[in-house]
Amino acid sequence: MTINKQVIKEHGLSDGEYARITAILGREPNLLELGIFSVMWSEHCSYKSSRIHLRNFPTKGPAVIQGPGENAGVVDIGGELAVVFKMESHNHPSFIEPYQGAATGVGGILRDVFTMGARPVASLNSLRFGSFENKKTAHLVEGVAAGIAGYGNCMGVPTVGGEVYFNDCYNGNCLVNAMTVGLLKKDKIFKGNASGIGNPVIYVGSKTGRDGIHGATMASDVFGEGGEERRPTVQVGDPFAEKLLLEACLELFKTDYVVGIQDMGAAGLTSSSVEMASRGGMGMEIDMDLVPRREEGMSAYEIMLSESQERMLLVAKKGAEEEVEKIFRKWDLDVSVIGRVVEGGSIQIFEHGKLTAEIPVKALTDDAPLYDRPSKRPDYQDELQRLDITTVPLPKDLNDTLLKLVSSGNIASKEFIYRQYDHMVRTDTVVPPGSDAAIVRIKGTDKAIAMTVDCNPVYCYLDPFRGGVIAVAEAARNLAVSGASPLALTDCLNFGNPERPEVMWQIKEAIGGIREACLALGVPVIGGNVSLYNETSGKAIHPTPTIGMVGLIDDMKYRATQWFKNAGDDIFIIGAIGKGIGGSEYLRVIHGLEKGGAPDIDLATEKKVQDACLHAIKAGIIVSAHDLSEGGLAVGITEACFNPEKLFGASVDFEMGDLRPDELLFGEAQSRIIVSVNKKDVKRLEEICVGAGAVLRRIGKVTKEPQLTINGFISADVSVLISAWKETLPAFIHNSKAGV
Amino acid sequence: MKFAIIVFPGSNCDHDAYHVAKHVLGQEADYVWHKEVSLKGFDCVILPGGFSYGDYLRTGAIARFSPVMSAVVDFAGKGGLVLGICNGFQILTEAGLLPGVLMRNKGLKFICSQVKLKVENNSTPFTNQYKPAEITDIPIAHADGSYFAEKDTIKLLEDTGRIVFRYCDANGQASDSANPNGSINNIAAIVNEKGNVMGTMPHPERACEADLGSAGGLSVFKSILRGFLK
Numbered sequence: 001m002t003i004n005k006q007v008i009k010e011h012g013l014s015d016g017e018y019a020r021i022t023a024i025l026g027r028e029p030n031l032l033e034l035g036i037f038s039v040m041w042s043e044h045c046s047y048k049s050s051r052i053h054l055r056n057f058p059t060k061g062p063a064v065i066q067g068p069g070e071n072a073g074v075v076d077i078g079g080e081l082a083v084v085f086k087m088e089s090h091n092h093p094s095f096i097e098p099y100q101g102a103a104t105g106v107g108g109i110l111r112d113v114f115t116m117g118a119r120p121v122a123s124l125n126s127l128r129f130g131s132f133e134n135k136k137t138a139h140l141v142e143g144v145a146a147g148i149a150g151y152g153n154c155m156g157v158p159t160v161g162g163e164v165y166f167n168d169c170y171n172g173n174c175l176v177n178a179m180t181v182g183l184l185k186k187d188k189i190f191k192g193n194a195s196g197i198g199n200p201v202i203y204v205g206s207k208t209g210r211d212g213i214h215g216a217t218m219a220s221d222v223f224g225e226g227g228e229e230r231r232p233t234v235q236v237g238d239p240f241a242e243k244l245l246l247e248a249c250l251e252l253f254k255t256d257y258v259v260g261i262q263d264m265g266a267a268g269l270t271s272s273s274v275e276m277a278s279r280g281g282m283g284m285e286i287d288m289d290l291v292p293r294r295e296e297g298m299s300a301y302e303i304m305l306s307e308s309q310e311r312m313l314l315v316a317k318k319g320a321e322e323e324v325e326k327i328f329r330k331w332d333l334d335v336s337v338i339g340r341v342v343e344g345g346s347i348q349i350f351e352h353g354k355l356t357a358e359i360p361v362k363a364l365t366d367d368a369p370l371y372d373r374p375s376k377r378p379d380y381q382d383e384l385q386r387l388d389i390t391t392v393p394l395p396k397d398l399n400d401t402l403l404k405l406v407s408s409g410n411i412a413s414k415e416f417i418y419r420q421y422d423h424m425v426r427t428d429t430v431v432p433p434g435s436d437a438a439i440v441r442i443k444g445t446d447k448a449i450a451m452t453v454d455c456n457p458v459y460c461y462l463d464p465f466r467g468g469v470i471a472v473a474e475a476a477r478n479l480a481v482s483g484a485s486p487l488a489l490t491d492c493l494n495f496g497n498p499e500r501p502e503v504m505w506q507i508k509e510a511i512g513g514i515r516e517a518c519l520a521l522g523v524p525v526i527g528g529n530v531s532l533y534n535e536t537s538g539k540a541i542h543p544t545p546t547i548g549m550v551g552l553i554d555d556m557k558y559r560a561t562q563w564f565k566n567a568g569d570d571i572f573i574i575g576a577i578g579k580g581i582g583g584s585e586y587l588r589v590i591h592g593l594e595k596g597g598a599p600d601i602d603l604a605t606e607k608k609v610q611d612a613c614l615h616a617i618k619a620g621i622i623v624s625a626h627d628l629s630e631g632g633l634a635v636g637i638t639e640a641c642f643n644p645e646k647l648f649g650a651s652v653d654f655e656m657g658d659l660r661p662d663e664l665l666f667g668e669a670q671s672r673i674i675v676s677v678n679k680k681d682v683k684r685l686e687e688i689c690v691g692a693g694a695v696l697r698r699i700g701k702v703t704k705e706p707q708l709t710i711n712g713f714i715s716a717d718v719s720v721l722i723s724a725w726k727e728t729l730p731a732f733i734h735n736s737k738a739g740v
Numbered sequence: 741m742k743f744a745i746i747v748f749p750g751s752n753c754d755h756d757a758y759h760v761a762k763h764v765l766g767q768e769a770d771y772v773w774h775k776e777v778s779l780k781g782f783d784c785v786i787l788p789g790g791f792s793y794g795d796y797l798r799t800g801a802i803a804r805f806s807p808v809m810s811a812v813v814d815f816a817g818k819g820g821l822v823l824g825i826c827n828g829f830q831i832l833t834e835a836g837l838l839p840g841v842l843m844r845n846k847g848l849k850f851i852c853s854q855v856k857l858k859v860e861n862n863s864t865p866f867t868n869q870y871k872p873a874e875i876t877d878i879p880i881a882h883a884d885g886s887y888f889a890e891k892d893t894i895k896l897l898e899d900t901g902r903i904v905f906r907y908c909d910a911n912g913q914a915s916d917s918a919n920p921n922g923s924i925n926n927i928a929a930i931v932n933e934k935g936n937v938m939g940t941m942p943h944p945e946r947a948c949e950a951d952l953g954s955a956g957g958l959s960v961f962k963s964i965l966r967g968f969l970k
Contacts (some may be wrong), residue, residue, distance in 0.1 A: 149850050153881070154791040156752025240750050240794025332749065422852045422881045424943075425789075427756045430951050441951065443759065556951070 003034060011038035017369055024363045032301045032349065032357045039267035039305060040274060040364040043532050048369045049498035050530045053511045061524040063487055070191055071112040071262060073526025074184075075487045077552050081442065082186045083449060084118040087126075087179035087490045087548040089531035093234040094176040098143025103151040103237040104309055105178045110155060111263035114246050115312065117190040117253045118182025121426060122440045123152050125162040125178045126453040126492070126546045127417075130171030132409055137166070138736030140174050141417070147237075148178070149420040154239035155246065158429050159421035161438035163453055166409035169461070172536025177492040179548040181451055183442065190253060192262035194276040194284055194315045194341050199259055201273070201284060201339040202321070204248070204328050205311035206241045208269070209294035212307025241310040241333070248331040249312065255327075257320035264311040270304045272313040273339075274347050278365040280315075285348040286339030288356075300351045315341060375508050376501035384462050387582055387596030394662055398713045401590055405631050405666065406638055406721050408589045412728035434644065435561040436627050437482040439553065448556040450484035452549055456630070457542035459583050459598035464506040464543045466598040468513025470670060473606045474629060475549035476521050480610035481625035481673055483559040483617040484551030486521065491528035491547055496540025498532045506543040507532075514545060520603035521610075523549065558618050562626035563643035564650065567704035569623050569676040571637070571650060572685065575609045576695050578669020579659060585630045586666035601670040605694075609671045612692035619688060621681035628672040634665035634710060636674055641708060641718045642725070649707040649718055652700030661713045676702055741968040742768040744782035746812070746828075748803045749774065753789035753825065753945065760945045761786070765961050774806035784821040784964055785812055787828025789881070789943060799842060799884045800830035809835055821865055821964055822937040826882055829929075829939030838932055838939045839897070840889030842882075846922030850883040854954060855920055857928055857942060858908040861901045864931050865967045866938045869959040875912050876956035878905075878942040880920060880928075885941040887923035887930075894924055904938060905929035 008018050011034055021029055021037050029037065043049060059067040065082055066074035072086035090105025106123065113120050125148055130137045141164075152159045157180065194201070212235035252258060260280065262272045269291070277284040288300045294308070316324050321337055328335035342348070347364075349357040395401045405411055418433040430448060431439035437452040454475040460467030476486045491514065496503040518525060534541045553559055564571075581587055582596025616622045628636040641648045656664050677685050682698075689696035700710075706718035743761040747754050754771060761769035772779065779785060792803035803809070809831075816822045816837055824832040832838045845851060854877050859870040870876065889897070897903050905928040909918040914926035921941075929940035944957025 146849070153850055153852075153883075154750070154752075154794060156790060238794070240791060240796065243750055243752065243791070243794075419853050420850045422850070424852060424879055424881060424946050424952070425752060425756065427759060427946050427949075427952055430953075432953070443763075 003028060003031065011035065012042060013038055017041060020369065024360065030357065032304065033359055035301050035305050036270050036357065036359060036364065039270055041368050045267050045271055046368040047530055049371050049373050049532060050493065050507060051370055052372055053508055056511060056515050057525040058515065058518050059525050061488065064524050064526055065186065066189065066526065068525065068527045071115045073488060073490060074116065074189060075526060076186065077447065079445065080185050082184055083550055084113050084116045084182040084184055085179065085490055085550055086112050086527045087177055087492045087546065088112065088529045089492050089494060090176045090178060091173060091494065091531050091534055094144055095174050097234040098140045099147040100234050100236050102144040102147030102176050104235045105176050106148050106151040107237045107239065107242050107309055108265045109178045109180045110157060110242065111265065113180045113182040114249055115190065115261050115263045116182065116184065117188050118184035119250060120157045120180050120182045121428065122181045122438065122451060123157050123159045123179065124451055124453050124548065125176065126455065127162065128165045128170045128175035128457065128544060131166055131168045132732050134171045138733050142733060144176055145417045145420050151237055151239045153422040155243050156425050158423045158425050160423050160429055160440060161433050161451060164414050164417060165457060167457060167542065169457065169542045172539060173534040173541050175494050175534065175544060177546045179453060179490065181449065181550055188253060190258055190261050192276050192279060193260035194280040194282050196259055196341055197343055199315050199318050199341045200321050200337045201286060201341065202314050202316055202324060202335060203291060203311065203338045204314060204335045205245050205333055206238060206308060207292040207294040207334055208303055208306050209308045210298065210302055210306060211235050213302060213305045235307045235309050237309050244331040244333055245310055245312065248328050248333055252324065252327050255323065257316045257324055259315040259317060261312060261314040264313055266307065268305065268307045269313065274361050274364045276313065276315065277347060278361040283342040283344040283346045283348065283361065284339060285342050285350065288349065288351040290336050290338040292334040292336050300349060300356055304349065373498055373504045374501045375504035377505050378502040384595055385597040389581065389660065392591055394660065395590060398661060398665060399716050402634050402638065402714055402716060403721060403724055405585060405589060405635055407724035407728045408585065409728065410585060411631050411635055413726045414729065415726065416729040416733065430556065431482065431561055436478040437484065439482055439559055441556055446555045448553040448559065450479050450482040450551045450553060452478040453546055454478065455544055455546040457544045458588060458594050460510060460544060461542035461594065462583050462596065463598040464509035465513040466601060467543065468510040468545055469517040469601055470598060471545055471547045472514055472517035472521065472523065473601060473603065473670065474627065475547045476523060477610055477627045477673065479549060479551035480614045481560060481562065481627050483614065484553045485614060486523045486549055486551045488524050488526040489547050489549040490526060491545055493528065493530045494534055494541060494544040494546065495532050496535040503540055510543050510545045517603060521607055558620055560617050560622050560625040562640055563624055564640050564648040564676050564702040565623050565643065567648065567702050569678055569702040570682055570698055571652065571674060571676050571700045571702060573672055573674055573697050573699055574612050574689060574694050575672035578667065578672065579663060580669060581663050581667045584632065584666055584668045586632065586662060599668050599670050606671040608692050608694040609673060612689045612694035613673050613675065615692060616675065616685055616688045619684060621677055621684050622675050623678065624676045626674050628674060629668065632666040632668050634714060638708060638721055640674060641706065642722050647706040647718050647722065649703040649705045650700055651703050652710040654697065654699045656711060665710060665713060741783040741965060742781060744770060744772045744779055744785045746785065746787050746808055747771050747773055748792035748806060750792045750794055751788050751790035753943065756945045757786045757788045760948045760961055764948045765965060767965065772808060774808045776808050777811055779811045779815045783968055784823065785815055787824040787831050789826030789828060792827055792831065800827060800834040803831045804835040813837065816937050819934065819936050823866065824939040825943055825945060826941055829941055830884065832937065832939045837937050838930060839893050840887055842884050843886040843888050844884050845886055851920055852881040853920065854879045855942060856908050856910060856918065857905040858912045858914065860903045860906050864904055864935050864938065866960050866963050867904055868966060869963040873912065875908060877954040878944055878947045878957045880942050882941055885921040885923065887927040889924065897930055902931050903927055904931055905940060905942065
C-alpha cells in the first residue's frame with residue numbers, strides 16, 4: 001500500500017504530524033512504521049492534548065512510592081505492605097459492544113495492577129449511561145453490567161463498589177471507567193522497564209489475533225452516525241486466560257528472573273515494547289515470526305497493532321528463559337522469546353529475517369507531539385450559572401417530591417447491577433456495595449482499605465472547576481464517613497473533543513479544580529487516564545473527571561457505615577446547613593433544569609468536617625455516618641433509614657432560618673455529614689467537633705417505627721420509599737425489554 | 741486434621757477455603773494442584789468455588805477429567821469427607837459423585853447475595869453442629885445454581901434426608917420468593933447416599949467470621965472437625 005493523504009488521514013494523523021514523522025526518520029515511513037506512529041501518537045497513548053495540563057497535579061506525598069507514569073501507582077500503607085491502584089476508561093468500545101467492551105476494560109485494568117507485582121484485591125467502576133428515555137440505554141446497562149460481572153467474577157476479584165449515573169448527555173457516549181486495587185510487598189514492585197543489553201524479551205499469555213487493530217486510534221476519535229460499524233475494533237475477552245496469566249505472573253514474581261514487565265493493553269505489542277525500551281533508555285529488537293499467532297498470514301502491521309487481550313511482555317535475565325517458560329507452561333499459556341534488549345534506543349522489527357521497521361523509541365514516547373490547544377469559556381456558561389430561585393415553584397406535595405427523587409435513576413438502588421458482581425470472593429469485603437465507600441480488610445493485620453469512585457457531571461457542566469473540586473472532596477468525604485484517611489487518588493478524565501476550545505476550557509478548569517482540592521486535602525494523584533473525543537454527532541458529554549480514591553483504616557474495629565442502627569440515637573449534622581439548590585438532582589428531576597452553578601465549597605471547612613468525623617469514628621462513638629450528596633438532607637436521611645438488616649425511621653426537627661423548604665430538604669450544600677450517636681456520647685462528639693473547628697447541630701433522633709418526619713414538611717412511610725427506591729432499576733430494564 | 745484444597749485452573753475460592761481451614765479453624769491445609777494423583781495424608785477434600793476451565797463447555801464438565809479427580813473418587817469411595825462448594829458442587833455432579841445437575845439461574849443472571857437457608861438434616865458429617873431446622877445465613881455467588889434432577893431422584897433425596905440445606909425465607913418457609921435461582925424444591929445442598937460427600941451452592945467459607953456479615957457457615961467446618969476429633 002502506498003502512503004498517500006488518504007492513508008495518513010485514516011491513521012488519524014495530521015499533515016503536520018506526518019511531516020514530523022518524515023523529519024524524525026529522515027525518510028518516508030513504510031506502512032508498518034506509519035501504523036506504529038499512529039497508535040503511539042494517538043490521544044489515547046500520548047495524552048498529547050492533556051499532558052501539559054496533567055503536569056499540574058500534585059503527585060508526591062510521604063506515602064507515595066510510585067506516582068504517574070508506570071502501569072499503576074503505589075502507596076505505602078505501613079509495615080511491609082503497599083497498595084497499588086489505577087482507574088481506566090473503556091468508553092468507546094463499551095458503547096459499540098457493551099459486554100466485551102466492559103469486560104476487556106476490567107481485564108485491562110486488572111493487568112495494569114498485577115503487572116506491578118500485586119495481587120488484585122478489589123475492583124470498582126463508574127458507569128454513565130444516557131437517560132431512561134433513550135432506546136439504547138437499557139441494552140447498554142445490561143451489557144456493561146454483565147460484561148463486568150463476566151470478567152471480574154471469573155477472575156476471583158471482588159467488585160466492591162462504584163457509581164451509576166443516567167443523563168441525556170451520555171445518550172451517544174456511555175462511560176465505563178474501571179478501577180482495580182491490589183496489594184503487594186513494598187520490596188517486590190515490578191516495573192515496565194527494559195534494561196540489560198542482550199536480555200531476552202518474552203511474550204506470554206494468549207495468542208495474537210486480528211482483533212482490536214487500531215482500538216487506540218478509535219478511542220481517539222469522535223463518533224459519527226454508524227459508530228457500530230467499528231465493532232471489529234473491539235477486543236474479545238477471555239477471563240479464564242487472564243486468570244491463568246495472573247497466577248502464572250504471581251508465581252514468576254516470587255523468583256528473581258524478571259527485569260521488567262508490562263501488559264499489552266491499548267496498542268498491544270507496540271506500546272508495551274516501545275514504552276519498556278523508552279523507560280529503560282534502551283532499544284529493542286523483536287521478531288514477528290516468533291510471536292504466537294491465532295491465525296496464519298498475519299502481517300507485521302497486524303501483529304504489532306493487534307489489541308488481543310490477556311498478553312504480557314516481559315524482559316527477563318539472560319539465562320532464565322527456560323525457568324520462565326516452565327512456569328507459563330504449567331499454566332497452559334503461550335510463552336515465546338521474541339527478541340532482546342539492544343543498544344541504540346530504537347525499536348527494530350524483523351519479519352522473515354528482514355528488518356522491516358526501525359524507529360527511535362523516544363520519538364514515540366517522550367517526544368510525541370504535545371499540544372497546548374486553544375481554550376475558550378463557552379458563551380452559554382453565564383446562562384447556566386444564573387438561577388433566580390423565585391422562578392422555581394415550590395412543589396405542593398413535598399412527600400411526593402421525596403418519593404420521586406429516591407426513585408429517580410441516579411439516586412435509586414443499584415443493587416440490580418451490583419448483585420451480578422461477586423463482591424465477596426476473597427473473603428475480605430467487610431463493607432459491601434451500598435454504603436458510601438466499600439471496605440476491604442487486609443488479612444493478617446488490623447488494617448483495612450476503603451475505596452470509592454465519584455464525580456457529579458452536572459456540577460462539572462455548570463462549573464468544571466468547582467465540579468473538579470467537589471469530585472475530590474466528595475470522594476475524600478466518602479472515605480472519612482467510613483473511617484478511612486485518604487491515601488491517594490487516581491482519575492479518569494472523560495471529556496469531549498479537545499480540538500474544540502470550549503471542551504479544552506472544561507478540561508483545564510476541571511484539572512485546576514482537582515489540583516486545588518488535592519492540595520487542600522493533602523491527597524496526591526498517583527495515576528490515571530484521559531479519555532477524550534467522547535462526543536457523537538457534535539454533541540459532547542458533560543465533563544466527567546471521575547475520581548477513584550483509596551483510604552486506610554488503621555484499626556478496622558473503628559469503621560462506619562451509612563445506616564442507622566439503634567432507635568433512640570441522636571442524629572447530628574457535622575457542617576453547616578447551607579443554602580442553594582443550584583446543580584441539584586431536585587432541580588434536574590423535578591423541574592427539568594440543569595442550572596444554577598455547582599454548590600459552593602470551602603475546602604478549609606471541608607477538611608475540618610472530614611477531620612471531625614474521622615476523629616469521632618476513631619474514638620468509637622459513631623454509630624452511623626453518611627455523606628450528604630445527591631438529593632440533599634432529605635434523601636441522605638432516607639438512605640440512612642434503609643438499613644439492609646432492619647428499616648428505621650427518623651424524627652427530624654430543627655430551626656431552619658430563612659431557607660426555603662426545598663432548599664432545606666433537597667439542596668446539595670457541600671461539606672455535610674449526618675451521624676447518629678448514642679446519647680451518652682453526645683458530649684464527646686461535641687468536644688471533637690469543637691476541637692476540629694467543625695459546626696455541629698443536633699437535628700433529630702432515630703426511631704424504631706419506619707416513619708420519616710422532617711420539620712413538618714415530610715411525613716413519609718420508609719417502607720414505601722424503599723420499595724420505590726429498589727424497584728426503579730429492575731422495572732426500567734424489564735419494561736425496556738417488554739417494549740413498554 | 742488436614743484439609744486438601746484442590747486447585748483447578750480457574751478455581752478462585754481456593755484461598756478462601758484455605759483461610760478458613762488454616763486460620764479460622766486452626767487446622768492443617770494444603771493446596772493440591774489438579775494434576776496430582778494422590779490424596780494420601782488428607783482427612784477432608786474441598787473442591788472450591790470458581791470458574792474451573794472458565795466454565796467453558798459446561799460448568800465443571802472439563803474439570804472432572806483432571807487427573808486428581810480419580811483420586812477424589814477413590815477418596816470418597818473409602819468414606820473420606822468431600823465438600824464441593826459452588827463450582828465444586830458442579831464438578832461433583834459432573835463426576836457422578838452426586839446426582840442431578842446445576843442449571844442456569846432462573847433470572848439468567850449471576851447472583852451474589854446473602855441468602856437464608858434452612859438446615860434440613862443436621863445429622864450429616866457436614867451439619868452436626870447445627871440445631872435441627874436451624875435457619876442460617878450463607879451467601880451465594882453463581883450463575884448456574886438451579887438444581888435439577890429427575891422426579892425419582894428428587895423423591896429419593898427427599899425421602900432419605902439427603903437434602904441438607906434449602907433456600908428459605910425468614911420464617912423458614914421454602915417459598916418461591918425465597919428461591920434465588922429456580923432450584924427444584926429450593927434445594928441448596930445435598931449429600932450422597934453414604935453422607936460423606938456434600939455439594940453446596942451457598943458458600944459456607946464466606947460466612948465464617950462476623951466481620952464478613954455472617955458466621956452462619958462456620959458450623960459446616962466445625963461439624964467436619966468434630967467428626968475427626970471423635
